[in-house]
Amino acid sequence: MSENNGNLLTVNDLRTYFQTEDGTVKAVDGVSFQLTKGETIGIVGESGSGKSVANLSIMRLIPEPPGKIVNGDIIFDGQDVRKLSIEEVRKIRGKRIAMIFQDPMTSLNPFLKISTQLMEVTQLHLGHTKKQAYDHAVEMLRKVEIPDPEKRVDNYPHEFSGGMRQRVMIAMALSCQPELLIADEPTTALDVTIQAQILELIKELKDELGTSVILITHDLGVVAGMTDKIIVMYAGKIFESAPTGELFERPANPYTKGLLRSVPDPAHEHGAPLYQIPGLPPDVAHLPPGCPFAERCERSKEICEREFPPFVQINENHHSLCHFAKEVYAESAGGGE
Amino acid sequence: MKEDINTQGDGAQDAPVVKGTSLWKDAWKRLLKNKLAVFGLAVMILMVLAVGLGPFIMEWTSGITPDYIPANGDLIRSFPPSLQHPMGTDEAGRDLLARVLQGGRISLMVGIISTAVSLIVGVSYGAIAGYAGGRLDNVMMRLVDIIYAIPYILIVIVLLSVFGGENIPSWIGAMSEVFGGGAGLNQIFLLFFALGLVSWLTMARVVRGQILSLKNEEFVLAAKSTGVSTPAIIFRHLVPNALGPVIVYATLTVPSVMLTEAFLSFLGIGVQAPYASWGSLASDGIKNIAIFPWQLIFPGVTMALTLFSLNFLGDGLRDALDPQTRKF
Amino acid sequence: MLKFILKRLLIIIPMALLVVTVTWGLIRIAPGNFYSTERKLPPAIEENIRKKYGLDKPWYVQYGTMMGNIIRLDFGDSLKYQGQSVNEIIRRHFPYSATIGLLAYILALIIGLFAGIVAALKQNSAFDYGSMAAAMLGLSVPNFVLGPILVLFFSLYLYWLPPARWGGPLYLIMPVVTLAAIYAAYIARLTRAGMLEVMRSDYIRTARAKGLDEKTVLLKHGLRGGIVPVVSFTGPALASLLAGTVVVEKVFAIPGLGNMFIQAVLNRDEPLILGIVAFLSILIMIFNLAVDISYGFLDPRIRYE
Numbered sequence: 001m002s003e004n005n006g007n008l009l010t011v012n013d014l015r016t017y018f019q020t021e022d023g024t025v026k027a028v029d030g031v032s033f034q035l036t037k038g039e040t041i042g043i044v045g046e047s048g049s050g051k052s053v054a055n056l057s058i059m060r061l062i063p064e065p066p067g068k069i070v071n072g073d074i075i076f077d078g079q080d081v082r083k084l085s086i087e088e089v090r091k092i093r094g095k096r097i098a099m100i101f102q103d104p105m106t107s108l109n110p111f112l113k114i115s116t117q118l119m120e121v122t123q124l125h126l127g128h129t130k131k132q133a134y135d136h137a138v139e140m141l142r143k144v145e146i147p148d149p150e151k152r153v154d155n156y157p158h159e160f161s162g163g164m165r166q167r168v169m170i171a172m173a174l175s176c177q178p179e180l181l182i183a184d185e186p187t188t189a190l191d192v193t194i195q196a197q198i199l200e201l202i203k204e205l206k207d208e209l210g211t212s213v214i215l216i217t218h219d220l221g222v223v224a225g226m227t228d229k230i231i232v233m234y235a236g237k238i239f240e241s242a243p244t245g246e247l248f249e250r251p252a253n254p255y256t257k258g259l260l261r262s263v264p265d266p267a268h269e270h271g272a273p274l275y276q277i278p279g280l281p282p283d284v285a286h287l288p289p290g291c292p293f294a295e296r297c298e299r300s301k302e303i304c305e306r307e308f309p310p311f312v313q314i315n316e317n318h319h320s321l322c323h324f325a326k327e328v329y330a331e332s333a334g335g336g337e
Numbered sequence: 338m339k340e341d342i343n344t345q346g347d348g349a350q351d352a353p354v355v356k357g358t359s360l361w362k363d364a365w366k367r368l369l370k371n372k373l374a375v376f377g378l379a380v381m382i383l384m385v386l387a388v389g390l391g392p393f394i395m396e397w398t399s400g401i402t403p404d405y406i407p408a409n410g411d412l413i414r415s416f417p418p419s420l421q422h423p424m425g426t427d428e429a430g431r432d433l434l435a436r437v438l439q440g441g442r443i444s445l446m447v448g449i450i451s452t453a454v455s456l457i458v459g460v461s462y463g464a465i466a467g468y469a470g471g472r473l474d475n476v477m478m479r480l481v482d483i484i485y486a487i488p489y490i491l492i493v494i495v496l497l498s499v500f501g502g503e504n505i506p507s508w509i510g511a512m513s514e515v516f517g518g519g520a521g522l523n524q525i526f527l528l529f530f531a532l533g534l535v536s537w538l539t540m541a542r543v544v545r546g547q548i549l550s551l552k553n554e555e556f557v558l559a560a561k562s563t564g565v566s567t568p569a570i571i572f573r574h575l576v577p578n579a580l581g582p583v584i585v586y587a588t589l590t591v592p593s594v595m596l597t598e599a600f601l602s603f604l605g606i607g608v609q610a611p612y613a614s615w616g617s618l619a620s621d622g623i624k625n626i627a628i629f630p631w632q633l634i635f636p637g638v639t640m641a642l643t644l645f646s647l648n649f650l651g652d653g654l655r656d657a658l659d660p661q662t663r664k665f
Numbered sequence: 666m667l668k669f670i671l672k673r674l675l676i677i678i679p680m681a682l683l684v685v686t687v688t689w690g691l692i693r694i695a696p697g698n699f700y701s702t703e704r705k706l707p708p709a710i711e712e713n714i715r716k717k718y719g720l721d722k723p724w725y726v727q728y729g730t731m732m733g734n735i736i737r738l739d740f741g742d743s744l745k746y747q748g749q750s751v752n753e754i755i756r757r758h759f760p761y762s763a764t765i766g767l768l769a770y771i772l773a774l775i776i777g778l779f780a781g782i783v784a785a786l787k788q789n790s791a792f793d794y795g796s797m798a799a800a801m802l803g804l805s806v807p808n809f810v811l812g813p814i815l816v817l818f819f820s821l822y823l824y825w826l827p828p829a830r831w832g833g834p835l836y837l838i839m840p841v842v843t844l845a846a847i848y849a850a851y852i853a854r855l856t857r858a859g860m861l862e863v864m865r866s867d868y869i870r871t872a873r874a875k876g877l878d879e880k881t882v883l884l885k886h887g888l889r890g891g892i893v894p895v896v897s898f899t900g901p902a903l904a905s906l907l908a909g910t911v912v913v914e915k916v917f918a919i920p921g922l923g924n925m926f927i928q929a930v931l932n933r934d935e936p937l938i939l940g941i942v943a944f945l946s947i948l949i950m951i952f953n954l955a956v957d958i959s960y961g962f963l964d965p966r967i968r969y970e
Contacts, residue, residue, distance in 0.1 A: 021370075059874060061870060061873055061874060063865075090877070091876065093875060094874060098874070098875075099871075101867060101874075103867060106866060106867040106868060107871045108871065109868040109872065110868070110964070110965070111889040111963070111964060111965065120877065120881075121875050121876075124875070125876060156965040158965070158966045172871075172875070482680065483680065483687055484687070486680070486681075486684045486942075486945075486950070490911075490926075490930060491688065491692075491942070492691065494930055494931075495692070495694060498695040504696075592805070596807055599809070600807065600809065600912060603807075616807070619807070619810055623916070626816065626817055630817055633813055637807070637810035641802070641807070644806075645802065645805040648801055649801065
């Protein structure tokens with residue numbers, strides 16, 4: 001297979017807009033990133049930052065209308081997904097790129113048995129017979145550590161707990177050994193203890209199968225332990241991208257710093273109130289001309305309100321969208337605040 | 338807290354604060370964006386104006402009244418549409434346009450009065466059953482099931498004969514007095530109420546469902562804990578919150594009762610001569626369909642157009658009031 | 666499951682008796698009776714008749730006798746059609762109504778489901794607008810207007826179809842179409858709304874993310890959830906179909922049960938009214954039970970206790 005600079009996925013200047021009664025919502029506005037084979041990246045942002053829309057765009061799953069990918073290249077293994085026919089995209093969906101969604105309660109079809117839902121993927125993409133597909137489904141359930149898989153495979157989704165359902169989703173997503181797994185807030189709807197288990201499971205399976213992963217979350221704590229690279233999104237734009245370690249140690253963007261400060265740290269500040277970024281995410285239908293974060297930014301200057309910030313390259317792998325990126329980066333070196 | 342309380346001050350248009358449009362204003366705006374609903378609304382306004390003022394204008398300009406019968410001795414008095422009689426004439430030679438306009442008054446009044454009655458009975462019944470819950474709710478809803486199983490024609494006929502003629506309740510008589518009174522009109526007003534009294538069952542179910550899901554909300558607990566009386570909780574706190582589905586269902590009840598009235602008039606149970614409604618006019622027209630088809634077609638089409646508009650309006654209202662169906 | 670069905674079947678009996686009781690009460694509340702609507706009879710004969718039918722006894726005795734008979738499924742003889750038992754009348758006239766009603770519902774289901782699904786799939790297309798406008802028309806044209814217009818066109822102008830009465834299959838076409846129109850319209854609208862709602866749900870997104878084609882997504886994943894509203898509509902619809910046949914029977918001069926019932930009500934033919942009401946209410950309750958059972962096949966989350 002032809003490789004594209006060793007990248008499995010290259011997204012270049014992706015723009016996905018929605019037409020609403022309120023005007024054009026630029027949900028994703030100029031997003032670019034690369035992903036190599038076996039790599040795991042985290043995309044972090046508050047709700048409405050465009051992180052889910054970006055990934056649905058990769059799968060061409062944006063409901064159209066009202067949505068539309070208006071610009072950008074999505075190169076998956078050398079093919080531009082945007083230029084493929086819908087039939088060709090379907091051959092990629094579920095087989096080479098699979099997805100896990102936020103709410104396992106509603107993401108599985110309540111009307112169909114688990115077996116049916118698992119089998120149809122391999123029957124479609126791997127040409128399994130019914131028998132093969134059934135055995136494979138049981139095998140996948142065992143892989144995601146569902147107890148008694150031979151019996152459970154014939155159950156309906158409502159007969160599983162939330163965590164178990166997410167395991168089923170993972171089993172379904174990994175049935176065809178996809179090259180890329182997109183996990184969209186896979187743990188948000190789950191209890192804290194279950195969250196850790198599910199993350200651990202994803203980690204194990206991706207190592208075992210060599211799958212690349214895009215992990216979407218609003219929680220920096222989730223991505224810390226398992227990603228190679230993190231992209232921070234805000235108002236449809238990438239605010240910062242850096243290798244995981246560097247981003248945590250030396251953020252170069254005030255927004256990232258704010259996010260980091262709002263992660264609870266048990267070793268620190270006993271009794272002190274948890275930090276919260278002031279204000280609300282902006283209305284993406286009516287963005288101000290300047291930096292979309294300016295209003296909520298602690299170090300906002302007059303230029304921030306007036307001019308859109310540049311995407312500053314800090315070093316080879318570290319970029320930040322800020323008028324003062326270099327200063328923020330320098331300040332971070334001193335150990336944060 | 339932080340010192341950033343100034344975030345809302347500047348930049349009015351991009352302020353992240355939710356704008357203070359009320360639910361109703363918002364719904365109205367969305368309704369006006371719906372072309373079909375606006376079409377329905379426009380036709381209904383025109384229809385109300387036409388049946389309200391039309392007969393006066395006709396009498397004033399051409400002297401034609403709904404009851405006017407030409408004095409000539411022609412054997413056949415049904416004339417096809419012409420300039421003088423745009424919808425033709427009926428069997429007795431009366432101008433059909435004038436009859437349709439006058440019949441429209443009764444048909445539209447059926448829609449309004451019967452729906453109002455079904456609204457009052459259904460909302461009260463459903464609200465009480467839903468709020469009371471338990472055994473009372475069970476008994477009340479079983480009663481609804483039973484009434485549901487009895488053909489409404491029977492109930493209407495019984496109501497008409499029990500309260501008809503001499504036994505007319507005085508307040509119904511008083512209402513019909515406003516429009517001229519008389520035994521015939523009394524009976525028509527009684528019909529309005531009878532139709533309302535057979536159309537409230539679904540409304541009661543809708544309201545009960547709403548109340549059931551609302552009654553454990555915190556604002557109800559808050560009202561309870563501050564000592565608000567039960568009727569006040571039901572009718573001041575709960576019912577207004579269930580208003581959206583109620584209005585939607587009510588707008589769909591209007592065409593449905595009009596259809597029922599027409600159906601009863603068709604069977605000869607509803608509006609009786611010398612009064613007319615679209616239903617009774619169409620029913621008269623059916624007899625002559627082979628030779629004077631316009632006598633069915635004009636009242637039928639007028640009625641269908643009205644129901645068509647009302648249905649579109651009801652659909653539009655539902656979309657406007659139900660935020661779930663809002664687009665992304 | 667079996668227990669649930671048995672329980673519901675058992676409830677039908679007291680419910681039907683209650684319906685009959687209320688109906689009987691209604692007939693008795695209304696002033697006058699069968700004989701006051703017929704031509705005046707000499708007092709002596711009327712007295713005899715009153716005795717024969719037990720009308721001289723106090724109301725609770727009459728009620729008791731009536732209920733006793735009904736529990737034995739004996740509704741007695743019609744007052745109007747002398748010498749004919751109510752059971753016989755129902756047996757003779759119901760098949761007409763049932764034939765038209767069932768055929769109409771099947772036709773409505775075929776048209777409604779097809780139009781609704783396609784309209785939802787091609788939302789905002791010409792087909793969507795066209796079929797929804799047609800559905801709205803179907804809801805707005807009263808069937809006693811539609812029927813005669815069909816007759817006018819197909820029988821009186823084109824001479825294609827017989828205008829009325831009961832005969833071969835050709836005689837069925839217009840009554841069935843007339844009756845089906847409003848139900849097809851309703852089902853099309855329900856199906857479209859249900860499908861649109863379902864097609865927005867998360868599990869449909871999951872199905873698409875698996876790479877399934879639209880046809881599979883729709884028919885395998887969407888349809889079941891989408892037609893739930895149609896199934897709940899079926900119970901009341903079948904019930905009202907039986908009443909709806911009244912108009913069609915009248916317009917096309919078909920000797921069905923609906924027509925019979927209206928005549929019975931207008932004639933105050935008490936045994937016949939009670940018999941038909943009891944029969945129809947039991948039928949309606951059985952339909953509703955069948956609908957509730959079919960939910961279970963459609964939605965595995967529903968349990969019967």
